[in-house]
Amino acid sequence: MKQQQNILIIGAGLCGSLLALRLGQRGYNVTVYEMRPDLRKTDISAGRSINLAFSDRGNKAMKLVGIEDKVKALCIPMNGRMIHDTEGNTFLSNYSGRDHEYINSISRGELNGLLLTEAEKHDNVTIHFNKKCKSVDFEHTTARFRDYQTKDEFVEDADIIIATDGAGSALRRSYYLERKFLFSFSQDYLTHGYKELSILPTETGDYKTYKNALHIWPRGDFMVIALPNLDGSFTVTLFLSYDEGAYNFNNLTTPEIVTEFFQKEFPDALELMPNLIEDFFGNPTAPLGTVKCSPWHYKGNTLLMGDSAHAIVPFYGQGMNASFEDVVEFDKVLDEHEGNWDTIFSEYEKTRKKDTDAIADLAIDNFHEMKGHVGQAIFQEKRKIEMALEKEFPEDYSSKYSLVTFNEDIGYREAMLKGRAQDKAILNLLTDGIISTEDDLKDILDKVITETDAILQDDRIARLR
Amino acid sequence: MKQQQNILIIGAGLCGSLLALRLGQRGYNVTVYEMRPDLRKTDISAGRSINLAFSDRGNKAMKLVGIEDKVKALCIPMNGRMIHDTEGNTFLSNYSGRDHEYINSISRGELNGLLLTEAEKHDNVTIHFNKKCKSVDFEHTTARFRDYQTKDEFVEDADIIIATDGAGSALRRSYYLERKFLFSFSQDYLTHGYKELSILPTETGDYKTYKNALHIWPRGDFMVIALPNLDGSFTVTLFLSYDEGAYNFNNLTTPEIVTEFFQKEFPDALELMPNLIEDFFGNPTAPLGTVKCSPWHYKGNTLLMGDSAHAIVPFYGQGMNASFEDVVEFDKVLDEHEGNWDTIFSEYEKTRKKDTDAIADLAIDNFHEMKGHVGQAIFQEKRKIEMALEKEFPEDYSSKYSLVTFNEDIGYREAMLKGRAQDKAILNLLTDGIISTEDDLKDILDKVITETDAILQDDRIARLR
Numbered sequence: 001m002k003q004q005q006n007i008l009i010i011g012a013g014l015c016g017s018l019l020a021l022r023l024g025q026r027g028y029n030v031t032v033y034e035m036r037p038d039l040r041k042t043d044i045s046a047g048r049s050i051n052l053a054f055s056d057r058g059n060k061a062m063k064l065v066g067i068e069d070k071v072k073a074l075c076i077p078m079n080g081r082m083i084h085d086t087e088g089n090t091f092l093s094n095y096s097g098r099d100h101e102y103i104n105s106i107s108r109g110e111l112n113g114l115l116l117t118e119a120e121k122h123d124n125v126t127i128h129f130n131k132k133c134k135s136v137d138f139e140h141t142t143a144r145f146r147d148y149q150t151k152d153e154f155v156e157d158a159d160i161i162i163a164t165d166g167a168g169s170a171l172r173r174s175y176y177l178e179r180k181f182l183f184s185f186s187q188d189y190l191t192h193g194y195k196e197l198s199i200l201p202t203e204t205g206d207y208k209t210y211k212n213a214l215h216i217w218p219r220g221d222f223m224v225i226a227l228p229n230l231d232g233s234f235t236v237t238l239f240l241s242y243d244e245g246a247y248n249f250n251n252l253t254t255p256e257i258v259t260e261f262f263q264k265e266f267p268d269a270l271e272l273m274p275n276l277i278e279d280f281f282g283n284p285t286a287p288l289g290t291v292k293c294s295p296w297h298y299k300g301n302t303l304l305m306g307d308s309a310h311a312i313v314p315f316y317g318q319g320m321n322a323s324f325e326d327v328v329e330f331d332k333v334l335d336e337h338e339g340n341w342d343t344i345f346s347e348y349e350k351t352r353k354k355d356t357d358a359i360a361d362l363a364i365d366n367f368h369e370m371k372g373h374v375g376q377a378i379f380q381e382k383r384k385i386e387m388a389l390e391k392e393f394p395e396d397y398s399s400k401y402s403l404v405t406f407n408e409d410i411g412y413r414e415a416m417l418k419g420r421a422q423d424k425a426i427l428n429l430l431t432d433g434i435i436s437t438e439d440d441l442k443d444i445l446d447k448v449i450t451e452t453d454a455i456l457q458d459d460r461i462a463r464l465r
Numbered sequence: 466m467k468q469q470q471n472i473l474i475i476g477a478g479l480c481g482s483l484l485a486l487r488l489g490q491r492g493y494n495v496t497v498y499e500m501r502p503d504l505r506k507t508d509i510s511a512g513r514s515i516n517l518a519f520s521d522r523g524n525k526a527m528k529l530v531g532i533e534d535k536v537k538a539l540c541i542p543m544n545g546r547m548i549h550d551t552e553g554n555t556f557l558s559n560y561s562g563r564d565h566e567y568i569n570s571i572s573r574g575e576l577n578g579l580l581l582t583e584a585e586k587h588d589n590v591t592i593h594f595n596k597k598c599k600s601v602d603f604e605h606t607t608a609r610f611r612d613y614q615t616k617d618e619f620v621e622d623a624d625i626i627i628a629t630d631g632a633g634s635a636l637r638r639s640y641y642l643e644r645k646f647l648f649s650f651s652q653d654y655l656t657h658g659y660k661e662l663s664i665l666p667t668e669t670g671d672y673k674t675y676k677n678a679l680h681i682w683p684r685g686d687f688m689v690i691a692l693p694n695l696d697g698s699f700t701v702t703l704f705l706s707y708d709e710g711a712y713n714f715n716n717l718t719t720p721e722i723v724t725e726f727f728q729k730e731f732p733d734a735l736e737l738m739p740n741l742i743e744d745f746f747g748n749p750t751a752p753l754g755t756v757k758c759s760p761w762h763y764k765g766n767t768l769l770m771g772d773s774a775h776a777i778v779p780f781y782g783q784g785m786n787a788s789f790e791d792v793v794e795f796d797k798v799l800d801e802h803e804g805n806w807d808t809i810f811s812e813y814e815k816t817r818k819k820d821t822d823a824i825a826d827l828a829i830d831n832f833h834e835m836k837g838h839v840g841q842a843i844f845q846e847k848r849k850i851e852m853a854l855e856k857e858f859p860e861d862y863s864s865k866y867s868l869v870t871f872n873e874d875i876g877y878r879e880a881m882l883k884g885r886a887q888d889k890a891i892l893n894l895l896t897d898g899i900i901s902t903e904d905d906l907k908d909i910l911d912k913v914i915t916e917t918d919a920i921l922q923d924d925r926i927a928r929l930r
Contacts, residue, residue: 182707182752186651242647287647368928424927431926461896462889463833 005029008143008158010133010171014108015306015323016164017115017127021065022327024122026334031158032125033145035132035165040113050196050235051227053078053214053317054106056408061324064331067118074111075104076228082213088268092213093383096399097390101406103214103317105227133170136161138298139180143170160341161302164323167291169308175298183293190288190313190367192222193249194239197279199272201232208272209234214317216370217266221245223371224266236273239288239371249285288313288367290360296349300341303348305330310356315366316404318359322412326352358413362404365420381437382426385444392441397448417456425451470494473623475598475608475636479573480771480788481629482580482592486530487792489587491799496623497590498610500597500630505578515661515700516692518543518679518782519571521873526789529796532583539576540569541693547678553733557678558848561864562855566871568679568782570692598635601626603763604645608635625806626767629788632756634773640763648758655753655778655832657687658714659704662744664737666697673737674699679782681835682731686710688836689731701738704753704836714750753778753832755825761814765806768813770795775821780831781869783824787877791817823878827869830885846902847891850909857906862913882921890916 005028009016012034020032054075062068079102080094095102119125130148137143142157163171175183199208207228209215215226215234221241226234241248247261255277262270270276291311296304306323333348369379389397398407400419407415425448429435435444470493474481477499485497519540527533544567545559560567584590595613602608607622628636640648664673672693674680680691680699686706691699706713712726720742727735735741756776762768771788798813834844854862863872865884872880890913894900900909 182654182754184651184653186649186653186757188649188651189647289647292651420927424923427927428923458889458893462885462892 005159006031006157008033008156008161010136010143010161010163010169011035011165011306011308012112012116012127012129013164013166013306014112014115014320015326017112017119018061018065018324018327019162019164019305019330020125020127021115021119021122022331024119024125025065026331028124030119030122030125031156032119032127033131033133033143033156034127034129035148036129038116038129039109040116050108051105051229052108052111052320053103053227054111055103055317055321055405057318057405058321058324060408061328064328065118067114070114070118071106071111074106074114074230076106076230077102077104077212078214078227079212080214082210082215084215084217084266084268086219086265086267090210090268092210093380094387096402096406097387097392098394098402098406101402103405105214105229107229108320110230133163133165136163136171136174136302138171138174138178138302141301160300163302163304163308164306166307167289167311169304171302172291172293172304172308175293175304181295181298183295185293186291188290190364191244192239192241192367193285193287194237194314195249195280195285196283197224197236197238197273197276199226199234199236199269200275205232207232207234217269218371219265220372222247222265224269225370226269236269236279239367242285252280255281290364292357292360294349294353296353297345300343300345303345310353310360312356312360312363313367314363315370316359316363318363318404318412322356322359325408326356355412358411358416359404362400362412362416362419378427378430381430382423384437385426385430385435385448388441389445389448393445397445418452421452421455421459422448424455470624471496471622473498473608473621473626475601475626475628475634476500476630476771476773477577477581477592477594478629478631478771479577479580479785480791482577482584483526483530483789483792484627484629484770484795485590485592486580486584486587487796489584489590490530491796493589495584495587495590496621497584497592498596498598498608498621499592499594500613501594503581503592503594504574505581515573516570516694517573517576517785518692519569519576520782520786520870522783522870523786523789525873526793529793530583532579535579535583536571536576539571539579539695541571541695542567542569542677543679543692544677545679547675547680549680549682549731549733551684551730551732555675555733557675558845559852561867561871562852562857563859563867563871566867567677568870570679570694572694573785575695598628598630601628601636601639601767603636603639603643603767606766625765628767628769628773629771631772632754632776634769636767637756637758637769637773640758640769646760646763648760650758651756653755655829656709657704657706657832658750658752659702659779660714660745660750661748662689662701662703662738662741664691664699664701664734665740670697672697672699682734683836684730685837687712687730689734690835691734701734701744704832707750717745720746755829757822757825759814759818761818762810765808765810768810775818775825777821777825777828778832779828780835781824781828783828783869783877787821787824790873791821820877823876823881824869827865827877827881827884843892843895846895847888849902850891850895850900850913853906854910854913858910862910883917886917886920886924887913889920 007023007028007030009020009032012032016032020030023030062071080092082090082092084090131145134144134146141161142155143161144155146153163169176185202208211228217224222239224238226236228234243250252258258280290313296309305326312319329352330348333344337343386399400423403415403419429447429451435447472488472493472495474485474497477497481497485495488495527536545557547555547557549555596610599609599611606626607620608626609620611618628634641650667673676693682689687704689703691701693699708715717723723745755778761774770791777784794817795813798809802808851864865888868880868884894912894916900912
């Protein structure tokens with residue numbers, strides 16, 4: 001019976017192509033419409049990050065669809081943050097005290113292409129490109145598309161429609177504008193935007209700086225980061241306020257002032273970027289926004305998934321991983337309720353939304369942590385203690401970063417609550433002089449666990465989240 | 466010079482008419498357009514609450530415009546919450562341990578009419594009714610209106626436009642839809658809706674139940690409240706889930722089931738409401754939503770104020786008071802920067818938004834407190850201790866409720882941070898057996914203050930809000 005069901009997926013980005021692959025594996029008739037050209041045949045950056053952080057939650061989805069090894073070949077491991085100060089000094093802050101825990105830099109285009117190719121291996125999966133969704137009639141489960149090449153408009157009918165069409169989702173817009181039910185919705189922009197730059201390879205094709213790290217130049221109110229690519233380059237991103245501070249996107253209007261800004265704040269990066277001015281004025285400045293909404297579904301007809309349901313800022317490196325995990329969680333609910341879409345969609349939102357809300361908030365937290373806190377003494381002491389605890393007691397301690405990034409068997413919300421309590425415990429124990437980086441580690445571990453539990457218990461009693 | 470400036474206000478509700486009055490007093494040329502008929506001449510309930518809670522922050526605004534005494538004549542003092550259990554037992558829980566601190570029930574229509582009349586006393590203030598704003602061109606500071614009587618559309622030009630047109634604001638919609646700048650926006654609906662009912666006066670025009678209280682029938686997942694009117698009636702509101710629980714708005718579809726629900730849950734209220742069925746099926750069910758957004762202004766041209774900038778749920782009785790306080794805060798910024806609208810609008814949002822965000826969150830907190838916590842032993846013990854502290858140490862202790870409601874000289878955000886920490890302190894001290902309702906009050910006060918300070922300090926160190 002289920003083979004006869006027609007599923008229409010809007011958007012063949014990372015989430016949509018993975019979903020198409022998985023639903024194809026499950027035997028559904030899957031049709032995907034993507035507004036962009038086929039990225040395997042055309043060179044399009046589409047204004048989005050060229051590389052992304054890929055970690056354990058994303059990998060769980062790759063295991064589910066059986067392409068873990070193929071994806072691994074595209075990965076560059078990043079073991080920690082390489083912090084660069086204004087003097088050009090660097091130090092590496094590992095992501096975990098456990099050696100097997102690291103994140104990866106991966107090409108968005110390569111990974112998306114792989115997922116498309118794997119999906120198309122299934123005869124019951126068809127992917128159409130250059131067809132943009134204009135609106136969705138969620139009462140009648142039809143969607144209107146415009147063909148970019150023929151300019152024709154046409155309507156597609158399906159048994160169910162799943163929108164994986166990103167932060168600007170056409171289905172979400174239809175939910176919002178039609179006012180047929182109470183739709184809670186938020187879009188929140190940071191005061192900062194971002195611009196992509198690059199560190200090109202050396203003439204011999206080598207990396208100009210250390211390959212296996214996520215480089216950060218934290219400057220309090222702004223920062224630069226860099227992630228490695230397989231071709232020896234790094235994709236560099238500047239995060240900066242639109243209009244506040246001595247230097248901002250609104251006043252960086254000439255090559256002279258851009259060079260002055262980098263000379264003053266990022267001299268060691270500037271040395272690696274002779275192409276800075278060309279990149280800076282050639283690439284767009286883009287906003288950083290968080291989108292949350294509810295409900296994600298309308299009856300058993302339509303569903304939002306991935307960024308269309310929960311777009312987040314990039315600072316935890318979890319955007320793609322969260323969208324991939326959506327597919328894993330959806331697949332679990334399918335196992336339990338296959339055949340009853342209304343129940344599937346309700347249950348999926350009920351179990352999933354608390355976690356995507358949490359990663360959205362964690363990503364905002366990390367914006368502040370990355371641009372500022374990582375450069376401060378007390379946060380560095382905390383980090384040092386956490387690395388030592390993870391190394392010495394790998395079974396008994398995981399930092400918030402580890403809980404979020406490397407513990408794919410617990411949800412983001414649980415990771416957030418425990419992780420925040422741990423952070424609060426360590427920072428307060430350090431400030432009150434109850435622990436110090438010189439103390440016996442077992443003693444520190446016991447105190448941190450006791451204090452963390454007390455914090456969680458106090459919050460529970462006061463009915464705080 | 467300022468007399469020559471033309472200010473257009475969209476909406477002559479509570480906030481708009483107060484703003485018109487104040488700006489009229491300051492000498493501006495003020496024109497107000499209101500979509501509804503003049504409520505002093507027509508009987509319109511407009512689907513909104515008939516009476517409202519009026520307290521110190523609102524009164525501060527009445528003092529500013531010099532009509533405190535006229536407003537006082539419209540007020541019915543409510544000294545506390547009268548809690549009704551399912552057995553029909555009642556007990557009064559005062560709002561404060563200080564006798565002079567109470568809230569008031571006031572008629573929306575009477576108060577709005579008074580403000581309109583006071584505003585129109587100024588020759589430089591003109592108010593037009595039956596003219597609905599369709600959109601605002603915030604680049605050119607013009608607004609398009611439709612006249613409900615002639616059906617004509619026309620465009621009005623002004624030096625500045627201030628939108629006080631409520632939760633469905635036309636200016637806010639223009640900000641959102643035109644996408645000319647990054648506009649952060651959220652609309653969040655509770656799972657509960659509300660319906661207005663009534664307790665009519667006795668045949669001799671007396672109150673059927675105690676007049677000087679806000680009556681609450683808390684039932685955990687839902688509740689009924691009642692506020693007195695000057696004519697001897699009470700306006701009753703049922704807050705109930707749309708679709709969850711044994712009884713909800715979706716399944717209360719017949720007179721029999723509505724009567725059964727009230728018989729079971731609110732038997733003493735039902736006795737006072739022979740008109741229940743007529744009210745229930747005659748009045749609409751309305752949603753409960755929170756709106757936040759930013760920026761509130763576009764350059765020095767246009768500004769959102771009152772519910773158009775920050776609509777909140779009614780559970781703290783602060784919606785009107787917050788909007789009135791907007792005018793007080795705006796007036797202060799005018800004193801400092803008169804003549805420079807761009808600076809006025811920026812400074813106003815900078816100082817005000819943190820407080821309106823806070824009262825929005827506090828109102829959600831109180832939804833849970835009113836429908837559930839007020840009926841629970843530990844919350845009643847906390848409340849008992851707080852009343853005793855306020856009575857015994859009126860200078861040294863104010864509960865969260867008092868900080869929010871009766872301490873108009875501190876902002877909502879400060880009240881929230883301190884109030885939440887105090888609540889957490891008392892609940893945890895009670896749970897841990899460190900204080901009890903039998904202890905010496907001075908001893909309790911010292912422990913609560915110490916614990917509150919420790920909580921605030923721990924949060925500061927962990928960079929938590």
